[in-house]
Every structure is written in C-alpha cells, then in structure tokens.
Amino acid sequence: MKRIGVFVCHCGLNIAETVDIKKVVEVISKHPSVAHVVDYTYMCSDPGQDMIKKAIVEKKLDGVIVAACSPTLHEITFRNAVASAGLNPYQFENANIREQCSWVHKDKKTATEKAIEIIKSMIEKLKLNQSLTAINIPITKKALVIGGGISGMQAALDIANSGYEVVLVEKTSSIGGRMSQLSETFPTLDCASCILTPKTVEVGHHPNIKLLTYSEVEGVEGYIGNFKVKIRRKSAFVDWDKCTGCGLCSEKCPTKVPSEFERYMGPRKAIYIPFPQAVPKKPIIDSENCIYFKTGKCRLCEKQCPTGAIDYDQKEKFIEENVGVIIVATGYDLLSKENVGEYGYGKYKDVIDGLQFERLLSASGPTSGEIKRPSDGKIPKEVVFVQCVGSRDPEHGMPYCSKFCCMYTAKHALLYKHAVHDGQVYVFYIDIRSGGKGYEEFVQRAIENEKILYLRGKVSRIFQDDRDDGKLIVWGVDTLTGKKIEIAADMVVLAMAAVPNVGVKELAKKLKISTDAHGFITEAHPKLRPLETLTAGIYLTGCAQGPKDIPETVAQASGAAARAITILSKPELELDPLIAAVDEEICTGCGVCVEVCAYKARELNEITKIAEVNEALCVGCGACISACPSNASIHKNFTKKQILRMIEEVI
Numbered sequence: 242m243k244r245i246g247v248f249v250c251h252c253g254l255n256i257a258e259t260v261d262i263k264k265v266v267e268v269i270s271k272h273p274s275v276a277h278v279v280d281y282t283y284m285c286s287d288p289g290q291d292m293i294k295k296a297i298v299e300k301k302l303d304g305v306i307v308a309a310c311s312p313t314l315h316e317i318t319f320r321n322a323v324a325s326a327g328l329n330p331y332q333f334e335n336a337n338i339r340e341q342c343s344w345v346h347k348d349k350k351t352a353t354e355k356a357i358e359i360i361k362s363m364i365e366k367l368k369l370n371q372s373l374t375a376i377n378i379p380i381t382k383k384a385l386v387i388g389g390g391i392s393g394m395q396a397a398l399d400i401a402n403s404g405y406e407v408v409l410v411e412k413t414s415s416i417g418g419r420m421s422q423l424s425e426t427f428p429t430l431d432c433a434s435c436i437l438t439p440k441t442v443e444v445g446h447h448p449n450i451k452l453l454t455y456s457e458v459e460g461v462e463g464y465i466g467n468f469k470v471k472i473r474r475k476s477a478f479v480d481w482d483k484c485t486g487c488g489l490c491s492e493k494c495p496t497k498v499p500s501e502f503e504r505y506m507g508p509r510k511a512i513y514i515p516f517p518q519a520v521p522k523k524p525i526i527d528s529e530n531c532i533y534f535k536t537g538k539c540r541l542c543e544k545q546c547p548t549g550a551i552d553y554d555q556k557e558k559f560i561e562e563n564v565g566v567i568i569v570a571t572g573y574d575l576l577s578k579e580n581v582g583e584y585g586y587g588k589y590k591d592v593i594d595g596l597q598f599e600r601l602l603s604a605s606g607p608t609s610g611e612i613k614r615p616s617d618g619k620i621p622k623e624v625v626f627v628q629c630v631g632s633r634d635p636e637h638g639m640p641y642c643s644k645f646c647c648m649y650t651a652k653h654a655l656l657y658k659h660a661v662h663d664g665q666v667y668v669f670y671i672d673i674r675s676g677g678k679g680y681e682e683f684v685q686r687a688i689e690n691e692k693i694l695y696l697r698g699k700v701s702r703i704f705q706d707d708r709d710d711g712k713l714i715v716w717g718v719d720t721l722t723g724k725k726i727e728i729a730a731d732m733v734v735l736a737m738a739a740v741p742n743v744g745v746k747e748l749a750k751k752l753k754i755s756t757d758a759h760g761f762i763t764e765a766h767p768k769l770r771p772l773e774t775l776t777a778g779i780y781l782t783g784c785a786q787g788p789k790d791i792p793e794t795v796a797q798a799s800g801a802a803a804r805a806i807t808i809l810s811k812p813e814l815e816l817d818p819l820i821a822a823v824d825e826e827i828c829t830g831c832g833v834c835v836e837v838c839a840y841k842a843r844e845l846n847e848i849t850k851i852a853e854v855n856e857a858l859c860v861g862c863g864a865c866i867s868a869c870p871s872n873a874s875i876h877k878n879f880t881k882k883q884i885l886r887m888i889e890e891v892i
C-alpha cells in the first residue's frame with residue numbers, strides 16, 4: 242500500500258476563510274492510506290515546498306497530494322518539488338479545493354465537507370497512479386517557412402539569426418509578397434520597397450536560409466521535431482545557376498501579356514522577372530504564352546542569353562527536407578471580381594481594386610507613379626473610394642473586417658491629393674476603424690488637411706454613362722443625412738475584402754491543420770495560443786491567419802519564430818507522458834479512435850491492425866478514450882478504474 246502524504250494549503254485566507262482547515266487535517270489524518278498530513282499558509286512558497294520535500298524523505302512517502310489551488314497554477318511547481326526529493330513526479334496529485342470549493346461556496350460546513358471529499362477522491366486516484374517518465378524525442382534543428390511575404394521573411398530571418406537553418410518555400414518566383422506591390426505604407430508613408438528590399442536581400446544572402454522560390458510543398462509526413470517535407474520545384478525553363486539576371490532574354494522576347502505583378506495594368510514578356518528588385522533576380526518562362534511552347538518556333542531568348550541558361554526541356558524537380566518545425570505564412574489575396582458585379586469591377590476599366598491603385602501610385606509601376614485612368618491615360622479629377630467591398634458583408638460570405646482597408650483607403654486618398662491637388666475625393670465607409678499607433682491621427686490628417694469627403698453609407702450600384710465622357714456613375718446613400726447620393730466619377734477604387742490565398746485549403750490538408758469558415762488557418766486558441774496551430778510544431782503568422790497590417794504581421798512573425806526557436810533550441814523534446822495508450826489485448830482495430838483524434842495522433846498499424854498512439858502528437862485530450870467501443874483506449878493515470886473509484890468515494 243502506498244504511503245501518502247497530504248499537504249493542505251490555506252492560500253492565505255482564500256481557502257482558510259471558507260474551509261475549516263483544522264477539521265480537514267483531522268479527518269484526512271484518519272484515512273488508512275494517509276501516512277502524513279500537514280497544513281501551511283502558502284504551500285507554493287519555498288518553505289511550503291521544503292516541507293513537502295522533507296516529509297517525502299523523513300516519512301518515506303511514495304505518494305503526495307497537495308490540496309490547494311487549480312493544477313493550471315502550480316501542478317508543475319509541486320511536480321518539480323516532488324521530483325527533487327527523489328519521488329516520481331507522477332506520484333503527485335493536486336486536489337483543487339480553491340477554485341472548485343472555497344471560491345464557489347459561502348457555507349463553511351458544506352465547503353469543508355466538500356474539500357474533504359475532493360481530497361479523498363484524489364487519494365483514490367493516486368493509489369492507482371503509475372510511475373511515468375517523460376517522453377524524449379529528438380529534434381531536427383531546421384525550420385520550414387511556407388510563404389515568402391513579409392511575415393515569412395521576418396520569421397525566417399529571426400530563426401536564421403538565432404543560428405538555425407531555415408528552408409523558405411515561396412510559390413512565386415520571388416519573395417516579398419504583397420508588400421512588394423505597395424507604394425508607400427501607412428501611417429508613416431515610408432516607401433514600401435525602401436523598407437522591404439533590405440529584408441529581401443538579407444533573406445537572399447543569409448547563409449542559414451535555403452531559399453526555394455517557384456516551389457510548393459507537395460506533402461508532409463511526421464510530427465513535431467521530425468517532419469519530412471516533399472517540395473516541388475516548378476520548372477522555370479531557365480537554369481538559374483547559369484543565369485546572371487541580365488534581362489537580355491526578356492528585352493528581346495516578342496510576346497507581351499498583362500503582368501500579374503502590375504495587377505494586369507502593365508505588360509510583361511513571356512520570359513520575365515516579375516519586378517526589378519526581385520529576389521532572386523531570375524526569369525521564368527510562362528509556357529502558356531511562350532511562342533516556342535505554342536508553335537515550336539521562336540527561341541529568341543535562347544539566342545540572346547549570353548550564358549546559355551535557357552532550358553526549354555527543364556523538368557520540375559522534387560526535393561525532400563527534414564525539419565523540426567513549420568511556420569505557415571501564406572498571406573492573403575483580394576476578393577475576385579466575379580463576386581462584386583454590382584460595382585462593375587472587371588467590366589469597367591476605371592473601376593479598380595486597392596492593389597491596382599498601389600501600382601498606379603508606385604514610381605516603378607505601369608504609369609511611373611502618375612495617377613492615370615487605365616481606360617484612356619487621363620488624370621482622374623473625381624475619384625470615389627469604396628470601403629468594405631465584400632468585407633463585413635454576410636451576403637458575400639465575409640462577415641469579418643479586412644482590417645487594413647480603412648487605413649489604406651485613407652492613405653490612397655491622401656496620396657492622390659498629394660499628386661492631384663485640384664482633384665476631389667469621396668470615400669464611402671461604414672465605420673472608420675483606425676486602431677493602431679498613429680492611425681487615428683493619420684485618418685484625421687487625411688480628412689482635415691486634404692479635405693477628403695467621407696460619406697457614411699454603402700454604394701448600391703456603379704455604372705458607366707456613355708454620354709458623359711464615359712464617367713462612372715456611383716449611386717449611394719449618406720446614412721447620416723438620409724440622402725441619396727449620385728457622383729459622376731472618373732475612377733472608382735474598391736477596397737476589396739482580403740481572402741485567403743488560393744491553394745491554402747489544400748496546403749492545410751497536407752499539413753493536417755485546420756482552416757476556419759472563411760479559409761484562413763485556425764489558431765490553437767484565439768487568445769492564449771494565437772501563434773500555434775492544433776498540430777504540435779506547426780505555427781502560423783501574418784495574413785494566413787486573417788487580415789492584418791504590416792506592423793502586426795511582423796510582430797506575429799517574430800512571435801511565431803520565437804515559439805519555433807523554443808523547440809529548436811532544446812537538446813530533445815521532453816513531452817508529458819499523461820497521454821493516451823492502447824490495451825493491445827482488447828483493441829479490435831475498428832479505427833474509431835483514428836477518426837475522432839483531432840491531433841492525428843492515432844493510426845492503425847498496417848500489419849497488426851491494432852491502434853497505435855503517436856506519443857509526439859497526442860495531447861491527452863481523451864476524445865479517443867470516450868469514443869472507443871471496446872474500452873481498449875486508455876488515458877495513462879486517468880483510467881476508467883481510477884475515475885470510478887473517485888466517483889464511488891464522492892457519492
């Protein structure tokens with residue numbers, strides 16, 4: 242029989258005011274399994290812990306119960322104290338007589354009786370506790386970052402600068418993400434490329450970063466500390482090792498198609514480097530538009546290339562990387578035109594989205610920074626900005642706020658006025674959300690100094706009036722005055738809802754992580770674990786989780802990197818052994834547990850057809866235990882027998 246010691250804490254008056262500690266000690270000391278009982282004002286204090294350690298040695302205890310606060314507070318403190326006295330830490334139990342007793346009762350007699358029952362039930366549990374040891378798992382000291390926008394780059398740099406290797410996978414041919422398309426950034430109006438380029442260059446040259454652009458994750462196996470990742474390197478039809486990035490190939494290429502980087506407002510060639518500061522500065526051939534791929538003739542780029550880098554036969558390659566942690570930084574896209582037909586987006590050339598306006602503002606954009614109408618190149622004198630296009634709109638399936646549109650619309654309006662002094666700007670808005678350091682001041686500056694007319698209300702329709710120089714007629718309502726509004730505009734800029742990047746759902750499936758109702762990656766806990774997914778070792782950052790601006794994205798990226806480094810910096814992963822196990826004798830191999838496990842910690846052994854627990858993935862949530870129809874699924878030190886004994890004791 243175990244010799245159990247019970248240590249009753251007063252927690253100042255938190256417990257002692259409602260629970261009669263003397264009575265508890267008196268009753269518990271008579272329990273046949275209890276060899277020692279003592280009470281103390283603060284058990285978690287150093288003298289309190291010393292009292293436990295001394296008693297373990299002197300009274301030869303082989304089980305310890307501390308009756309105190311919730312295990313979330315001090316379970317680890319007491320486990321460590323018990324272990325330092327030479328006892329297995331899993332021969333310790335925490336009886337919660339504060340949150341579950343003294344704090345929720347007023348009547349001292351009832352509370353005292355309940356405290357006694359709680360302790361007695363824990364004695365029953367402890368009697369059947371096994372001595373367990375922590376699970377040690379080796380860690381591959383390398384990280385994978387998926388997505389090379391500002392969030393992925395920041396996370397990669399933080400990890401690489403801490404001395405760990407990083408593989409950065411980006412699906413386009415260069416890094417930088419959406420930020421590389423921006424002109425200036427709110428609220429300080431720094432030039433986006435001036436603050437981004439040093440980062441892209443640092444990533445491109447960092448000795449600890451292996452940059453794989455034009456690549457995608459094909460499959461992921463394994464678990465925290467030991468992921469095996471298959472990566473597909475798409476074929477650029479250019480040998481990047483030979484290419485010097487001189488650009489002669491693009492110069493001579495006869496094919497012109499709308500550039501994705503310029504949001505289709507400027508041309509690119511069939512062989513192209515997406516923008517001048519691209520990292521890596523290497524071209525790819527767009528085989529769908531290349532004349533040679535379509536007709537078998539041309540090969541002009543091959544003739545121009547001084548290094549013989551063009552390789553029309555280049556095949557895609559698959560490579561494998563072993564990594565210990567993964568960070569998902571796949572960013573966002575803007576809602577596509579099909580979803581907002583009533584605003585004429587995609588139908589009228591001068592109805593554009595926010596990123597298109599960024600390209601018009603950009604000195605390296607299709608108009609060299611001059612704001613011109615896409616239809617005829619004239620300077621627009623009346624511009625209407627419409628916020629919340631799709632966002633905060635359950636009808637379009639996006640009830641959420643896209644968070645950065647209020648700010649970038651104010652920025653757009655301000656920059657437009659800086660460029661076109663006699664221009665008139667109207668902004669339709671629902672609310673102005675400007676929470677952030679210096680943000681409200683920025684919006685006020687736009688409204689007051691630049692005389693931008695903010696109209697509270699929604700736009701119902703935008704259509705073209707062919708009689709009036711092709712002006713765009715904007716119909717809306719000013720909800721503050723209740724008046725209908727009609728504006729004849731030269732250009733309309735829509736602040737489209739931010740949506741998850743294409744392909745993120747498929748990627749999430751490969752990574753075995755979940756997405757929310759809108760397709761953004763779900764965090765493990767919105768408040769307490771916002772940087773982690775539910776799969777151990779996989780973290781998330783930036784707009785992959787939901788729309789957010791650059792400062793928030795960068796902060797989150799550094800946070801996710803710090804979480805990843807806490808894993809990489811350990812010699813081995815030490816995991817809590819209080820997880821699920823399988824009684825192989827009675828498992829029927831039905832597989833129910835495999836289906837219910839949200840953490841993918843269950844598998845059926847292909848040969849024995851018996852369920853197995855991946856100890857690295859199991860978090861001990863207990864879903865498989867309640868689902869198992871054969872009682873073969875068990876929770877270590879929380880078996881059905883223990884639970885029944887505890888209940889019997891209480892009732």
Ligand code: FAD
Nearest residue numbers: 388390391392412418419426427572573595783784790791
């Ligand atoms: P992204 O920039 O979207 O980067 C994600 C990267 O991941 C991309 O390179 C993408 O190709 C890659 N990727 C996606 N899927 C995969 C995959 N499966 N595999 C590999 N790679 C993948 N914020 C400010 O703070 N100030 C501003 O002035 C400002 N202006 C803005 C103006 C407009 C019009 C818009 C729309 C946004 C603006 N923002 C601004 C917000 C800013 O763009 C975002 O905060 C920032 O880009 C988020 O960075 P990210 O890395 O999370 O995502």
Ligand code: SF4
Nearest residue numbers: 484485487488490546
């Ligand atoms: Fe590279 Fe050759 Fe094109 Fe120059 S011409 S950018 S070396 S592929």
Ligand code: SF4
Nearest residue numbers: 828829831832834869
């Ligand atoms: Fe075995 Fe139970 Fe899982 Fe079925 S549910 S496979 S019986 S452990």
